[in-house]
Amino acid sequence: MTQLDEHKRKVAEAALAELPAEGIIGLGTGSTARFFIEALAARIRAGAKYQAVATSEASRAQAEALGIPLLDDDGPWEIEVTVDGADEVDGEMNLIKGGGAAHTREKIVNGASRKNVIVVDESKLSARIGEKWPVPIEVLPFAHKTTQANLARYGTPTLRMHGDVPLRTDSGNFIYDLAAGPIHEPSVLEMDLRALPGVVETGLFVDRADIILVAGLHGVRRISEAGSSQAK
Numbered sequence: 001m002t003q004l005d006e007h008k009r010k011v012a013e014a015a016l017a018e019l020p021a022e023g024i025i026g027l028g029t030g031s032t033a034r035f036f037i038e039a040l041a042a043r044i045r046a047g048a049k050y051q052a053v054a055t056s057e058a059s060r061a062q063a064e065a066l067g068i069p070l071l072d073d074d075g076p077w078e079i080e081v082t083v084d085g086a087d088e089v090d091g092e093m094n095l096i097k098g099g100g101a102a103h104t105r106e107k108i109v110n111g112a113s114r115k116n117v118i119v120v121d122e123s124k125l126s127a128r129i130g131e132k133w134p135v136p137i138e139v140l141p142f143a144h145k146t147t148q149a150n151l152a153r154y155g156t157p158t159l160r161m162h163g164d165v166p167l168r169t170d171s172g173n174f175i176y177d178l179a180a181g182p183i184h185e186p187s188v189l190e191m192d193l194r195a196l197p198g199v200v201e202t203g204l205f206v207d208r209a210d211i212i213l214v215a216g217l218h219g220v221r222r223i224s225e226a227g228s229s230q231a232k
């Protein structure tokens with residue numbers, strides 16, 4: 001296992017301490033969330049009573065294979081805690097998500113959760129989101145080039161490809177990665193982007209993280225609105 005993978009595994013396992021003794025858990029998407037899903041499955045095998053909601057077909061397949069009981073996709077759900085990764089995190093707990101093209105479902109599950117725990121390694125930290133990562137935007141395939149022209153008012157939108165064809169999300173839509181540079185007012189940009197016809201959802205997550213766990217060389221740091229501490 002690489003050092004980066006080791007950090008992802010450690011931070012994902014640290015998220016177990018944020019869970020209630022039982023209840024419904026939201027399962028994020030991505031390589032860090034995969035480690036969390038493995039750790040949750042081990043808890044369930046040891047007797048814990050959890051059910052889960054998956055934010056992608058990939059997470060669903062992993063959870064099913066590991067025997068995690070899943071609720072259907074229709075909602076509404078009473079989710080206690082969702083544990084998810086992120087691509088970039090700033091000092092105000094704003095996030096960019098969607099590197100795995102799952103941010104629309106992730107945002108819905110995030111919004112249905114009492115507590116949202118974000119698990120990252122130190123490479124994801126920035127002074128301002130947008131410094132390192134473009135904003136993934138899920139768009140309808142219909143008239144996507146018109147949507148692209150509208151997105152270009154806010155940065156440089158690039159259609160995400162899968163080989164020779166546009167990548168399709170789990171809902172059958174396209175993704176434009178919008179290089180916008182450092183984002184000073186993420187909530188304003190999010191509102192502007194969501195107002196464009198054809199935009200389904202943006203990867204800007206503003207005011208959506210309750211706790212951020214960050215893995216680094218010196219262990220796992222826990223960040224919340226109340227401040228920062230070493231995770232147990």
Ligand code: 5RP
Pocket residue numbers: 028029030031032033084085086087096097098099100101102103106
């Ligand atoms: C998927 C996401 C992921 O949480 C994000 O891309 C981080 O993934 P990883 O843990 O593999 O770095 O937003 O849409």
